Amino acid sequence: MTQLFDLPTWSQLLSAAMTVLLCGLIGFEREYHDKAAGIRTNVLVGIGSWLFTMVSFYGYKAATGLADGWDPSRIAAQVVSGIGFIGAGVIFVHRDNVRGLTTAAGIWVSAAIGMSAACELFSLSMLTALLYFLVVLGIAPLAHRLTRRQRHATIRLTYRNGKGSLRSSLLELEREGFDPQVVSSRNVEAGSGSMVAVEIRVQGNIAADMVSALARIDGVKDAELLPEDEE
Incomplete structure (x- = not known):
């Protein structure tokens, strides 16, 4: 059995901090544009996904000392499907237009960043956040002007x-x-x-x-x- 109150490693602290930073930036962009899911929602989704991934990959082994027969992807896979329930809550129809899709997608991206940071895929986490801002702040306004x-x-x-x-x-x-x-x-x-x-x-x-x-x-x-x- 693992000791109680084990301190997190430096790599775990770094991955948690990166999750809060990157998901917080996504939430800030949504909040700046006066959308439903802002900084708090995206950060909570990110760190929740981060912890679920940590439990999925390390928790079972740390608690039992056994890794045989345990599929470390089981909990992480449920995060991917379960996050859709939160995203669906910000999607609604207004004047025959579907609104909230970008916010829901941002929540999904925050979950993915939290999971990848937990796996210490730091470069992929930063790349994902960069691509999010490139699409939302760069490509989307350009497409809007072209299709106006x-x-x-x-x-x-x-x-x-x-x-x-x-x-x-x-x-x-x-x-x-x-x-x-x-x-x-x-x-x-x-x-x-x-x-x-x-x-x-x-x-x-x-x-x-x-x-x-x-x-x-x-x-x-x-x-x-x-x-x-x-x-």
Whole structure:
């Protein structure tokens, strides 16, 4: 049997510190972009995966002194599949768009970094973190700019009911080559008369002067372009 309160080795301390640092950086990037899983979540996922991997590879042998018949990959394999439950918790649908996929993938990467650091694969841990930031901060924004024409834009229109403002707005968008779709509608409080707020989705870019033109339609109180949803 192993002695109680065995001190961790220097390599174990180094791997734990690297896990906290790299996973903390991933969490900071998510928190900086105001996402659900920030520094705490990613660091906890990382060090939890680190400890599970340590137990998987060294715990059984240290506790029993026997290694025969023990598959050291059993616990580590469960971490890979089990981390999906945490990632699924940050994925949700908003305005017909799936959001949270990048955050969920970041959690999965944090788990992988914790496991690789526990195996003292330090260079692979740092490379993985580097590739994460390269993709999220470099490649993804570039791809977003290149594919912006294929993305959707959403306009929130507030108008006075009974003046045909919505129909006029949809016709104006169609004349400009868009295929507008009303995705939501609700009544809003107004001092006099009935006001309605709708969200209209179109494919492609909407220029500022187009939004201004909608705001000048008779009966329209306000027209604004909503920010695009991010993962």
